[in-house]
């Protein structure tokens with residue numbers, strides 16, 4: 220590990236916080252905390268208590284009741300459970316659903332699967348800064364609409380939607396509102412007691428917890444229920460059965476408690492890194508911000524540049540670890556759906572680079588990345604001058 224790499228891909232995943240890793244290791248390896256929390260013997264009750272503590276910690280971060288939380292394997296599962304579960308529960312009332320083409324694949328493709336099963340979808344495009352005009356949501360809601368799914372923070376651009384306002388429109392129309400908050404939980408303050416949100420997905424590994432554990436918040440107000448997707452033991456009141464992974468759950472709880480205490484400091488740190496990054500690259504010829512400078516999570520900065528292709532840029536920027544489009548799309552070379560839905564050309568979408576940074580990122584890392592980005596753009600332009608203007 221002599222060569223310096225700079226990791227600027229925190230939106231794809233974060234390292235596990237040392238305190239979280241310590242707790243998890245202890246629970247995996249020692250004592251009698253390994254027991255199955257469904258067991259009624261003393262060891263089982265100890266494991267149960269660890270789960271209850273974690274639920275309390277997460278509920279504290281979100282300002283909700285621990286009873287409103289279900290453990291899942293991550294945001295992909297939470298999104299599937301929320302959307303399919305709610306759509307099935309309410310399908311006798313109607314089969315119309317509303318979302319946006321800029322959602323994460325783990326929402327978009329779930330809805331597409333429901334579309335193939337006979338549900339009717341309305342896709343609302345964002346404006347060119349990535350935000351949804353509440354008026355267009357209002358106009359899309361119908362008598363038979365059952366569910367609206369809109370993310371809190373976009374994973375490619377960092378754009379923040381007005382969840383309160385959009386949620387209120389759904390409440391007024393008696394429509395369930397699901398929020399994929401994988402990029403928001405533990406990073407931006409959220410107060411679910413005060414927010415008109417019915418279902419909310421989150422995952423630990425986006426806020427310094429381990430991969431493979433997440434949660435779904437279910438408001439449980441009248442009419443807000445889900446059909447389970449899995450069947451088995453009766454765990455989690457049958458809504459998501461399966462033996463609970465206690466060390467993972469405890470780790471998520473610990474990460475939530477850590478996050479709660481540091482959201483303001485984390486945000487301040489990210490804002491200063493974002494400003495440094497933007498100042499460093501903004502004067503590059505043909506550079507364009509993909510996002511909304513007014514309504515953005517400061518830990519993500521997405522930019523396009525003329526005449527350069529993102530994949531080549533990514534390779535030319537080594538050893539800086541950044542993303543083109545979203546990490547989940549890195550296998551297919553389709554231009555980003557998020558950026559196209561914001562009206563970007565294929566060429567602009569294809570040149571996009573997402574910088575995302577976090578707690579361990581230092582100002583020197585940003586300086587290093589700025590240098591590599593500018594050099595890579597200039598080098599690639601020199602190789603193919605005048606290419607596709």
Ligand SMILES: *Cc1c(COP(=O)(O)O)cnc(C)c1O
Nearest residue numbers: 293294295323325374401402422
């Ligand atoms: C990372 C992410 C997911 C998927 O989360 P997993 O825990 O990896 O399943 C879903 N939605 C958004 C917005 C994400 O950023």
